Amino acid sequence: MVTIRFEEVIQRFHGRTIFGPIQAELASGRIVAVTGQNGSGKSTLLKLAAHLLLPTAGRVVVMADGRELVGDSLRRRLAMVTPELRFYPRLTARGNMDFLLGLRGRALDETAYQALLERVGLREKEIGTAFAGEFSTGMRQRLKLAVLLASGADIWLLDEPGANLDAAGRKLILREARQAADEGRLVCWATNDEREEAAADAAIKLAGH
């Protein structure tokens, strides 16, 4: 059981209050949507949850089975899909996946790799020898999803996961996120997409200042 608890969290940038104080808890087995207008701090909230950013005030506590996760123990259990996440432009899809997943101690054999590509709607003949820098934005988004699925992470933080995807891709996101939550993963997505918002079990609405 993993939980992420926001305890009176306030975030300011250059003196401007982005949001807060926020008191909320995310838990395994549920999809939580973070909604709000542009600039309301949705992406920032995900970064705080991932401990990629320290809050201006308050605490973000990640617990797993009664133990607080910090540093490497937290990173090993989380995966993110965000527009800011980029792949190495001079490595192939396979090269990127082998590198990033290898850092987590995970390896994909050829069968698992092909099955994963098929699962996220990527075709080997299109991406086989191409560098990730040559991919379309939609293909890159699907590759991010492939890394997320293969990472084995039980905390999924997704920032606008349906962005740059076609209708089939957006359905894929909804399906995979629901399956992940049903399998006991913690899923939190920042979104302005009505379907993603509706598919969530709970929502944190950021008003913006």
Add this chain to the structure above:
Amino acid sequence: MQQSSWQGIKLVFRKELVVGLRFKAAWAAMLMFSLTTLACVSMALQGGTLEPRLLAALLWVILFFASLAGADRVFADEDTAGTLLALRIYGPSQAVLMGKMLYTFFLMVALAAFITPLFVLLLDVTVTAPGLLTVALLLGCGGIAAAGTLIAALTTGASVHGGLFSILMLPVILPVFLPAISLSAAAFGGGDSAGSYLVGMGLYDLILAVGASLLFDYLWYED
């Protein structure tokens, strides 16, 4: 060190090597800087001879400034390409640091292995103790790699990254630079070498590597 940590270090090193060979910017910058400097010095001397200590200083000035042209790229390139976030999410801190440090060391050793024979040839240097020169070069490259990797990580994202890297690098690397010059001068026939310099350089390299390892977690994790 755990098996998984070593696997991570190897992965980061191999990734740096593959990307470095495909992009070639760091390699080209270091090589062109050192070749240009070497050619200028060689032509300016016009066959004249220099004192061993001055020769040693010249060799290390070339290596040091060439390192400034390339060694800072290990994190700056990740920042520019936008891949730093992926590395932060998936990469354990120590594997990233040590993998990048190992790659910078490899880069420096490759540069020294290319430049030193050219330097000896073009400036007509007599090497009386090649073993000592090799050890001095290895220890010097180790110091530059350890300090350079940490300072590159510290200065990533700074708006005046290049300038800041050079300013911070010089005082940190001075305790490596000065004995390296003395040892290289001794290898060029300029007096006896003090064994204590070798031990001192080795210890300082170790302190830099351990210090970088301890500090890097604070950079990598926002806890």
